[in-house]
Amino acid sequence: MYETFWTTDPVKLLRAGDGFTLSETATDARPGFDRGKKQAAAALTEGSAALRELQEKLFAAGTVGERKQVLLVLQAMDTAGKGGIVSHVVRAVDPNGVKYVAFKAPTPVELAHDFLWRVAKRVPAAGEFGVFDRSHYEDVLIARVHELAPPKEIERRYDAINRFERELVETGTAIVKVMLHISKDEQKKRLASRLERDDKHWKYNPADVDERMRWDDYQTAFQRMFERTSTDVAPWYVVPADRKWYARLAVQHLLIDALQGMDLDWPEVDYDIEKEKKRLAAS
Amino acid sequence: MYETFWTTDPVKLLRAGDGFTLSETATDARPGFDRGKKQAAAALTEGSAALRELQEKLFAAGTVGERKQVLLVLQAMDTAGKGGIVSHVVRAVDPNGVKYVAFKAPTPVELAHDFLWRVAKRVPAAGEFGVFDRSHYEDVLIARVHELAPPKEIERRYDAINRFERELVETGTAIVKVMLHISKDEQKKRLASRLERDDKHWKYNPADVDERMRWDDYQTAFQRMFERTSTDVAPWYVVPADRKWYARLAVQHLLIDALQGMDLDWPEVDYDIEKEKKRLAAS
Numbered sequence: 327m328y329e330t331f332w333t334t335d336p337v338k339l340l341r342a343g344d345g346f347t348l349s350e351t352a353t354d355a356r357p358g359f360d361r362g363k364k365q366a367a368a369a370l371t372e373g374s375a376a377l378r379e380l381q382e383k384l385f386a387a388g389t390v391g392e393r394k395q396v397l398l399v400l401q402a403m404d405t406a407g408k409g410g411i412v413s414h415v416v417r418a419v420d421p422n423g424v425k426y427v428a429f430k431a432p433t434p435v436e437l438a439h440d441f442l443w444r445v446a447k448r449v450p451a452a453g454e455f456g457v458f459d460r461s462h463y464e465d466v467l468i469a470r471v472h473e474l475a476p477p478k479e480i481e482r483r484y485d486a487i488n489r490f491e492r493e494l495v496e497t498g499t500a501i502v503k504v505m506l507h508i509s510k511d512e513q514k515k516r517l518a519s520r521l522e523r524d525d526k527h528w529k530y531n532p533a534d535v536d537e538r539m540r541w542d543d544y545q546t547a548f549q550r551m552f553e554r555t556s557t558d559v560a561p562w563y564v565v566p567a568d569r570k571w572y573a574r575l576a577v578q579h580l581l582i583d584a585l586q587g588m589d590l591d592w593p594e595v596d597y598d599i600e601k602e603k604k605r606l607a608a609s
Numbered sequence: 610m611y612e613t614f615w616t617t618d619p620v621k622l623l624r625a626g627d628g629f630t631l632s633e634t635a636t637d638a639r640p641g642f643d644r645g646k647k648q649a650a651a652a653l654t655e656g657s658a659a660l661r662e663l664q665e666k667l668f669a670a671g672t673v674g675e676r677k678q679v680l681l682v683l684q685a686m687d688t689a690g691k692g693g694i695v696s697h698v699v700r701a702v703d704p705n706g707v708k709y710v711a712f713k714a715p716t717p718v719e720l721a722h723d724f725l726w727r728v729a730k731r732v733p734a735a736g737e738f739g740v741f742d743r744s745h746y747e748d749v750l751i752a753r754v755h756e757l758a759p760p761k762e763i764e765r766r767y768d769a770i771n772r773f774e775r776e777l778v779e780t781g782t783a784i785v786k787v788m789l790h791i792s793k794d795e796q797k798k799r800l801a802s803r804l805e806r807d808d809k810h811w812k813y814n815p816a817d818v819d820e821r822m823r824w825d826d827y828q829t830a831f832q833r834m835f836e837r838t839s840t841d842v843a844p845w846y847v848v849p850a851d852r853k854w855y856a857r858l859a860v861q862h863l864l865i866d867a868l869q870g871m872d873l874d875w876p877e878v879d880y881d882i883e884k885e886k887k888r889l890a891a892s
Contacts, residue, residue, distance in 0.1 A: 386811040413703045420696045421709055422742070428705065459705070514889060521886050527878045528669040535888050595810045603804050605818050606797065 328376045328582050331369045334358045336576050337583050342505075342552040342562040348545055353509040354568040359575060366571040373578045374418035380585035381419040381455055383592060388423075388453010390593040393498035395450040396584060398577075399458045401467065402506035403544060404534045405516035406567050407574075408459055411506070415578045416457055425450050428459040441465040441483060442490055449494060462487055463551060470547045471540050484554035491560040500584040501560040504577055505548060506567035510541050611659045611865050614652045617641045619859050620866050625788075625835040625845040631828055636792040637851040642858060649854040656861045657701035663868035664702040664738055666875060671706075671736010673876040676781035678733040679867060681860075682741045684750065685789035686827060687817045688799035689850050690857075691742055694789070698861045699740055708733050711742040724748040724766060725773055732777060745770055746834060753830045754823050767837035774843040783867040784843040787860055788831060789850035793824050 327335060339357035359366070387394050398416070400408045416424060427448045436444045442462055450456030466483050469475050475483075491501055508516075517538070520530040537544070556562040563580055567573040610618060622640035642649070670677050681699070683691045699707060710731045719727045725745055733739030749766050752758050758766075774784055791799075800821070803813040820827070839845040846863055850856040 389811055409703070409705060412705055417700060417704055420692070421700055421704060421707065422692060422695055422711065424704065424709075426704055426707075514892070517889050518886070521882055521889065525875050527882070528672055528876045530878070530880070530885065532880045532885055532888075535885070535892055538889075538892050592808045593811045595813070597813070597815045599804055599810070602813065602815055602818070603801070605815070606800050606804065606821075609797070609818055609821050 340563040342556045355566045356572040383590035385423040397456040399503040406506035406508045426457045471543045495559040512568045623846040625839045638849045639855040666873035668706040680739040682786040689789035689791045709740045754826045778842040795851045
């Protein structure tokens, strides 16, 4: 491992493998990390430097046409901290190389196409670090809970997603799928805090409580999603997120691990270095 | 001014107004800042907090449909530090709200349209903080130097740009146009350093020296660009950039100043706060 502070590799601990059960998974644990919040801040800084260097190598490889890209997929109940992952973990890397996409409710044009149509257009290009804030998984989560599509179509989508993601992996994409897992109580606290402060009111939406009332249905939809789409090439990671600092550290590690697995190095250049030194000196 | 460390507002000092002459403008000065590199780092941190809060208000306003957006336009000779502005200044704000666009050589499809076609599609939406890393100004810079369009067409473009930008300003966009100004010697040093280190070779492109050989032509094209497109609604700022730390601090200030001029505040919400507190408590 790149970082020095993990007791056990979270990649193993957090993976939603065979027999994974969401309802038995703690939301306030900190698998692989035996220290507290303060040390986590220092650890995050350490990891940021590693992540930044790896991302720069990824970007550099893209400039010479190597087909390597990363895609972070974030799914969670409201308030679980997706935004915090973006602003605390992803922010560490050079914004030039980041392709951030927030998927909202589909537009009429998007609805007139298959659910993957709008997603396929937004996958990261060579060298890019893509971030999906929500994703094609909404089409088996909210779509399932609100019955926006018939059960048969939802079932078809799991397979379509697996084929789609296999294609991405085969063409050089490392996919890191993260579900931020919070408790229902923790969500209540976080929503309440948005109602307490003037500068947070805009982050609150009454519809959030409507969704909250379907908590159990969502947990069931997540469970089914893990069972059907946590594949060998693109597994799901379920990250306990009641402690924001743990979730950020864990996601950072999943990204570092994915990038380390890509065999990245500074690219060979196709110009003559000595000749260029002379040209430059004469200019 | 929001920040405490400026001796004179750089907005006034850096503006390319009537009679501005690029060739008489220092590349190694630090207008408005009488301290050194070390203090600049602390100053940048202070400014980052301010910029972050203003950007969050801009983003919040966007969520309730207010048509306010910011557009940072970056132009410069190679190695002048555009990337550093993005990674050191823009990185401070929430990546969720940033829309970063790097304009490369136009594609055949883009070339089959007017030069503004691809630009108009990428302007920031309500609440967004847009960054153009190169821009429609390439069409009067490289296009002029390499005679990619007839002189008459280049002249037409200045007017077209002014109309285009006026439209953006009238529809709520604050445009901050920055030219990072380095000396020819400083560029030589920076290009040479890319040739010295294995991990920097990929950043070097032999074509950079070809462009360097047209230095004077580019300076003339910049001068003409300032004369024709530094308008009241969207003036140019010429930022001395031989010292990277000064350039970053100055651009940060230009952004803070632009955002402060937008009269931003946390948006009023259209739900009943007390009623929502009760609904949430019961959920």
